[in-house]
Amino acid sequence: MSQPYIPPAWNYNPSTWGQRLPLVIIALVGMFIALYLGAYQVRWIDDVWEPFFGDGSKRILNSSISKILPIPDAFLGAFGYFADVVTGVIGRTSRWKTMPWMVIVFGVAVGPLGMVSILLVISQPVFLDAWCSLCLLTAIISVVMISPAMDEMLASLQYLQRVKRSGLSVWKAFWGNKEIANQIN
Amino acid sequence: MRLQIVNILTGLFIMLIPYLWDYHKELSVHNYITGPLIITFAITALWEINRNARWLNIPVAAWLIISSVLFRDDQVIYPNIIAAIVVIILSAIKRKSKSIYGGGWRSLFQKNPPHMQQANNKV
Numbered sequence: 587m588s589q590p591y592i593p594p595a596w597n598y599n600p601s602t603w604g605q606r607l608p609l610v611i612i613a614l615v616g617m618f619i620a621l622y623l624g625a626y627q628v629r630w631i632d633d634v635w636e637p638f639f640g641d642g643s644k645r646i647l648n649s650s651i652s653k654i655l656p657i658p659d660a661f662l663g664a665f666g667y668f669a670d671v672v673t674g675v676i677g678r679t680s681r682w683k684t685m686p687w688m689v690i691v692f693g694v695a696v697g698p699l700g701m702v703s704i705l706l707v708i709s710q711p712v713f714l715d716a717w718c719s720l721c722l723l724t725a726i727i728s729v730v731m732i733s734p735a736m737d738e739m740l741a742s743l744q745y746l747q748r749v750k751r752s753g754l755s756v757w758k759a760f761w762g763n764k765e766i767a768n769q770i771n
Numbered sequence: 772m773r774l775q776i777v778n779i780l781t782g783l784f785i786m787l788i789p790y791l792w793d794y795h796k797e798l799s800v801h802n803y804i805t806g807p808l809i810i811t812f813a814i815t816a817l818w819e820i821n822r823n824a825r826w827l828n829i830p831v832a833a834w835l836i837i838s839s840v841l842f843r844d845d846q847v848i849y850p851n852i853i854a855a856i857v858v859i860i861l862s863a864i865k866r867k868s869k870s871i872y873g874g875g876w877r878s879l880f881q882k883n884p885p886h887m888q889q890a891n892n893k894v
Binding site: 594700732736741743 | 786799800803804807808810811814815816817818820821824870871872873874875876878879884885886887888889890
């Protein structure tokens with residue numbers, strides 16, 4: 587069965603639920619792990635689960651790096667995952683064309699989160715001489731999300747490119763103008 | 772995909788090398804930086820649409836070789852060198868793509884990319 591809303595010169599629709607739902611699910615997993623780590627940082631819970639690295643998680647979660655910002659960094663991560671979930675869920679299977687702004691916000695939410703996660707992974711052994719299993723897991727989740735989110739973003743950017751070359755308003759198309767979406771493939 | 776999986780495992784191995792060969796801090800820092808980066812770029816390159824992310828692992832692995840030579844002191848650096856060479860070789864191998872993704876990321880900078888050609892044909 588052929589899928590509707592397949593972008594030109596593509597062989598699948600990157601906005602189908604089959605493409606988006608796995609990302610939303612792993613973002614939810616990341617969010618709950620980050621909330622758990624944040625709960626330890628503000629001492630809503632007294633202990634944090636660490637199967638491999640002894641007191642590594644505690645050292646990292648109590649480190650000065652984790653307290654640079656006014657709120658615990660794990661809660662910021664949880665907010666990032668929440669943004670991924672929300673922007674991943676909103677919109678129909680034609681959203682690469684009908685809601686390019688949402689797709690691009692989704693891509694922007696996923697990309698930097700992955701980069702920040704990697705910086706935090708690097709900082710663990712370099713500055714603190716410690717590792718944190720759950721922090722590593724959330725970093726892997728962030729990185730795994732990057733590429734699957736980028737295909738939808740590319741489809742939207744290509745659509746905006748076609749709008750621009752047609753001489754129509756990219757600004758209006760970006761915000762999902764229906765007339766333009768009907769006019770441009 | 773298999774090549775990138777081997778690169779992910781090699782990146783993991785690079786992170787473990789300082790523990791296995793008891794590296795001093797100045798040398799091990801480079802493993803802790805390059806290992807996660809190699810894993811990140813290899814995971815990103817697992818998906819066909821970002822297959823070119825594999826190229827980013829070449830300078831990262833090259834830096835591992837250079838830093839190993841610069842900060843070696845009396846340490847055994849052949850594990851780093853071998854791991855970096857594996858990453859460089861596997862990152863340089865080009866695989867044929869099954870899909871063209873409307874011309875991919877480079878289409879955004881082309882005059883008449885495939886997605887535009889097909890869209891024009893449909894009209």
